[in-house]
Amino acid sequence: MPRAPQTLDAEAVRSWCRGALEALGREREEIDAINVYPVADGDTGTNLYLTVESAARAVDATFTDATDGPPGVAEAIRAMARGALLGACGNSGTILSQLLRGMAGVLASGGDGDHLARAFASAAEAARRAVAHPVEGTLLTVADAAARACDGGRDLLTVASAAYQGACEALDATPGQLAALRRAGVVDAGGRGLVAVLGALVEALSGETPARPAARERSRPAPNGDLAGPLDIAGALDCDGALDCDGADAPAAGPAYEVIYLLEAEDAAVDRLRTRLDELGDSLVVVGGDGLWNVHVHVDDAGAAVEAGVEAGRPYRIRITHFDLPEPAGRAVVAVLPGEGLAGLCAEAGATTLLARPGEPPTGTELAEAIRRAHAHEVVLLPNDTELRGVAAAAAEQVRAEGIRVALIPTRAAVQGIAALAVHEPARRFDEDVVAMTAAAGATRYAELAVAERQSFTSAGVCQAGDVLGLIEGDVAVIGRDLTATAVTVLDRMLSAGGELVTLIVSSDTPAALAPTLEQHVRAAHLAVDTTVYHAGEGAPPLLIGVE
Incomplete structure (x- = not known):
């Protein structure tokens, strides 16, 4: 076994990112499958994967762009945190990006074991501050436990291993802290994702996959209340600290929309924004700093959430997802729109939307993510822009490999997309629906x-x-x-x-x-x-x- 480094360097950060991406790639579907709290939208694993994918790309770019030798650890770790912030998806991904930001603030000044221990503490504190109403038994709880576990260690690998072990133990205890997890007999999904990320750090430092502590066996309640048999509690539910929960049953229904956007704004304006969004909905997480923020909230009035962002600064990369989706066997529409008003209008009609601002078209990764967020086996994609056709085709091909049936209607303008959406009828056969929508778009x-x-x-x-x-x-x-x-x-x-x-x-x-x-x-x-x-x-x- 190669000797573990005594200080974290840029190459170790890159190995950590790549390892975390591989680990989340292996576990993504399992985490998605048991995501039922606070919203049963089955995307926690996917959101974490996409967040880390963005972080890994940013770190790789520091090596590609370096002209005078490899980048320093400060540059690499800051790129990791910023990349995660820019690509953060969902509650879990948004909180993970803040954890990485908290770590980067400490590790940029040193990469030894003492700095790593303090980085875990800073990360846990920053993430908890970012969540409007923290809940125990979630990703936040696992992050806190990781920070506490490594407090006594000062060797780099010892600290990382202690944090990983502490996170594993805390993850196994989450069903006893949150009623929804206890009823389902599983652990928190966001916490499980964090365990995968911390395990990748240990592997990057030691060259070996860390041993996972044995989890207690639990049982999933059957619909009639009987136990349906053992379930590996390495599975998880998505609760990333956004809803108030006193141990009673989780609410049967919540807000209709998930709204996510990047925001350029001053600190004082963001403080006012937090207050406003907390009044509008729940699952509120605002992360970032230095003028750039990632905002995540669940609301009934998506337009009001976006307007609050406009009042605070400049929101962009706005994503609105309707939670009242058909079962995965159903059909959905994904549309790219040029303004938040149209995005809200189409979201109310049941579409998953992406906002395209002048000079800032969505990337293929963002389009593929939107298709996944639609949570359907059949998806109609409306790019509504001639320039996006190639990118949309590549995104559609990417998710087809995952078993999602995607039809790309080559809409060239928003008015064509609106015309197509107006005749959309999920009760029709998929091919018939696509033909009708294509005809309506072409006639406009x-x-x-x-x-x-x-x-x-x-x-x-x-x-x-x-x-x-x-x-x-x-x-x-x-x-x-x-x-x-x-x-x-x-x-x-x-x-x-x-x-x-x-x-x-x-x-x-x-x-x-x-x-x-x-x-x-x-x-x-x-x-x-x-x-x-x-x-x-x-x-x-x-x-x-x-x-x-």
Whole structure:
């Protein structure tokens, strides 16, 4: 066996990340399968895996970008924490990212055993502060136990091993601390994921897989109350410290939506945001610092949760998931939208949504994650952007390998996605539903108004900075100086080919009079054409137009 290092270096951090990713990859499905608290959405293992995957990518990038030898441990550990923050998914992933951030704050100044012991203590304290209403018998409890167990050790490997052993023992005790775990006869899922991450650290330092302490055998209650037989308590339930629980039965129903976003904001604004979100829902976890935060909350009003983020700073990478999903054998729709208003609208219609901001399109990993979060065996994917088609196809192929049936409808604009969602019918056969949605999207012509940022040659001639561009089906067709006049010209051109319904989507920056003016124009100039107006919110173009 190779001699264990006395100090943590960048290579050990990279080995730790890769080992943790491999361990969570092996255990992901088992953790997902027993995720029933606080929400039975079966994704704790997946969320932890995606969070660590983002951390591992960030650490690898420090090696790739290094020009004067390998990076230092401070650079690597900070990259690990930041990568986890940017990629954090779900309650478990968000709390894990804060644990890593707490560790990084200490390990950046030294990597010996004493620093590692203090890093575990700092991590546990930071994670508990980030959770609005901590609950015992969760990931937080396991993190606390890991910190306490290594308090007396000062050798690097000894400290890591003690933390791992303490976490294992605490994990086995979680069913006695949380009623939902006790009823199911299993341990906490987030805690089990943390044990996997700590085991990977021990393996990175020692070169050997650590021995897992024998867990007590438990039994899962059968539906009639009888014991259904032994169950390996290495399984877990997802409770990451977000709901108040006094030992009574868990609530039968909770908020309808999970809302997650990154937020650029000052500390004082985040304090106000915490208070507001705590009033709106539960499972509140806000992690981060230095102007960048990851916000996670369960609410009934997804739009209000996003609006609270807008008031605090600049939210982006907004993800809204509806908890009232069909059984895994059912069908779901995943849609990429250009504004939080549209995302909320489509989420209310039952879709899992991803927000695309100008210059910040979702990555393939984020699209694949959204498909998994839909929690269905059959998924219809609506990219709603020509540029996203290739990325969406790669994400669909990735999750197909996991047994999920995915149909990619090549929607090129949000209005086409809305038209497809309007005719979505889960009761139909999958192929029939996809055909109907594809036909509705294809029958919707689309246009967009944008403001030119610089002088440029277009298919309609030369435009100057500040000109209003009317794009029809992706090509510049009209160049004007006035937003309303250009919009009227674009509408008339589109309706010259016929149409029965005009959809207008405006952003928060669009003049308030624009939509009523266009509605009046359609009524006056194009008889028997109906008009519908949607508000996309911040981040969308000034105007999107659909004609069916």
